[in-house]
Amino acid sequence: MKHGTDEQKNRYIMPMLSADEIWCQLLSEPEAGSDLANVATRAIKEGDHYIVNGQKIWTSLAHAAKFGILLARTNPDAPKHAGLSYFIVPMDLPGIEITPIVEMTGMHLFNQVFFTDVRLPAENLIGEENRGWELAKDTLANERVTLAREGAQWGWGPSARDLVNLVRERGGVPDPVMRQRLAQLYSEGEILRIHSLRMVADRLAGKPLGPESSTRKALSDPHGQHIFQIARDLSGSAGLLADVGPLGADPMWWANGFLFAPALTIGGGTSEVLRNVIGERILGLPREPDPDAGRAWTETRRTKGAQAK
């Protein structure tokens, strides 16, 4: 919506919003997660195509996606943030291989995606070549808001309110310590709900999305984990069962959610990295030292080993 041409917007946005066409994010790589600007997947322009080679990992829903957004390196001689470009990739192009990664929940959410001499039409570039980092930052800021909804599990799981209501329906809990934990959980949920309204109001007032998206995610990920920890504790020994504990309801919510919960503070930016953003961009603390600042990506420490191989 922000960086595409009119043709790109007309073609892609509506089917994306209606979910007629599922998309995935081809960002992370084995050596580029928190340090996303270290992406090594190469896109080399040849005539009216880019030739893409490399590997992505943790790509949620790549196996279901019709398109992916790809961050790839178009200029390895520029500093690492300045040589990246942002593309739209039809996931059925020849040379793309998708292999599943099964999580400890037993579900298959994410994948590895390998690119071997994939011919990507040049018109699939979004924005300008080598300016992809700006687009990636916009994507990540928006993702942080989407992931930081009130319900646990990035919005699609139960909320603190759901758990408290369930406990009420079951006649409450006699243990005062557990009651205190539930009250605290409920308060966290309310703070997040009100924070969310404030962010919506800011957007409606036309304010751009800033580093506050990191604050929100830093608060809501541990909150999601608290919901499942308390649900497990309420379940007692039956909480050890993989399917339906005494909390009943949808097993996806409780047993599966408990196993998924560690992922919350990793995906979309880890808690540690979010705290760096809050420290540097909101609190004005000194920036983390960057030994690679100003050096060409090919000259940075982490690529030297890879090139030697």
Ligand SMILES: Cc1cc2nc3c(=O)[nH]c(=O)nc-3n(C[C@H](O)[C@H](O)[C@H](O)COP(=O)(O)OP(=O)(O)OC[C@H]3O[C@@H](n4cnc5c(N)ncnc54)[C@H](O)[C@@H]3O)c2cc1C
């Ligand atoms: C459920 C789930 C879905 C995902 N879906 C996608 C997807 O669709 N597309 C995609 O591209 N990626 C996806 N990811 C990947 C995700 O973005 C990365 O896992 C995440 O950015 C962390 O990168 P990493 O795993 O390489 O960990 P690393 O970056 O290697 O981090 C390892 C540890 O070091 C810490 N650390 C790293 N750097 C710093 C620092 N500067 N200061 C302090 N601590 C630091 C981290 O906090 C972490 O604890 C998904 C991840 C999960 C869990």
